[in-house]
Amino acid sequence: MLSSKQLDAYLNRIHYDGPTNVCLTTLHGLTRAHVQRIAFENMDVLLGQTPAIDETSVFDKLVLKRRGGYCFEQNRLLKAVLRTLGFDVTPLGARVRLRTSDRSVMPGRTHLLLQVKLNDALWITDVGFGGYSLTQALQVQSGLVQDTPHGLRRLMNDEGRWFHQVCKLDEWIDVYELDLQPMYPRDQIIANWYTSTHVDSQFVDNLTIALACHDGSRVSLYNNLLRRTQADGNTEIQALAREEILATLCDIFHLDVSQPDRLLERLVMQTVQDGQDNL
Numbered sequence: 015m016l017s018s019k020q021l022d023a024y025l026n027r028i029h030y031d032g033p034t035n036v037c038l039t040t041l042h043g044l045t046r047a048h049v050q051r052i053a054f055e056n057m058d059v060l061l062g063q064t065p066a067i068d069e070t071s072v073f074d075k076l077v078l079k080r081r082g083g084y085c086f087e088q089n090r091l092l093k094a095v096l097r098t099l100g101f102d103v104t105p106l107g108a109r110v111r112l113r114t115s116d117r118s119v120m121p122g123r124t125h126l127l128l129q130v131k132l133n134d135a136l137w138i139t140d141v142g143f144g145g146y147s148l149t150q151a152l153q154v155q156s157g158l159v160q161d162t163p164h165g166l167r168r169l170m171n172d173e174g175r176w177f178h179q180v181c182k183l184d185e186w187i188d189v190y191e192l193d194l195q196p197m198y199p200r201d202q203i204i205a206n207w208y209t210s211t212h213v214d215s216q217f218v219d220n221l222t223i224a225l226a227c228h229d230g231s232r233v234s235l236y237n238n239l240l241r242r243t244q245a246d247g248n249t250e251i252q253a254l255a256r257e258e259i260l261a262t263l264c265d266i267f268h269l270d271v272s273q274p275d276r277l278l279e280r281l282v283m284q285t286v287q288d289g290q291d292n293l
Contacts, residue, residue, distance in 0.1 A: 046149040053082035053267040054224040056217040064210040085142030102131040107197030111188040144224040
């Protein structure tokens, strides 16, 4: 739970002046404002640090220090905000499927999202999934196509397995699989440690930053490649020179970069293959 002063600081951080009562309008509004002001980023992980995910540390980093973070930080902060406002919130775990489309293969349960119960209906919100972070909560109803400010989404139940999907170039793609079971604090700690340290985690060796924009577009940075995806799906990719990266982090993603020299040393300057789908 946040104090009234902390809550005001958060709302100021995300430039939100909409309703704060327990209703769907508030849930949608906070979800969208959050991902348009607090960038998804893994700079600490790239520098060899496992992010602290307790409420105090997350609030200090994302609100007071005006940094970003990944799912365990972003959704931890939003959970504290929603509970302070009176929402019924449950953290859930998910298995990322963007690079594991074969449903017979079972990835680790390493993603954190939030379930919200409103008037006996279940919704999910997720401000910590990079370039696919939600900008509107999704109702948990199988097959219901939901038009969000940043594209079409749906949840599909396949023999008890739930899949969060995004429509991309007229094709439905699995984003992650969820079982609607709580992800308890100890499980979050273990998954956070794995995600920030294991050699198989994409966040250990690659700079990954993403932000949703007010006009329905998205902007992301993968190592030195700046990608702008318009609402109509058109994408522009620009390779940044080394000296342009820090300015981009500040000017486009609104990030206060600590240890800039170390960050540039760790940054792998590589070109992403055409068609590779990065967060």
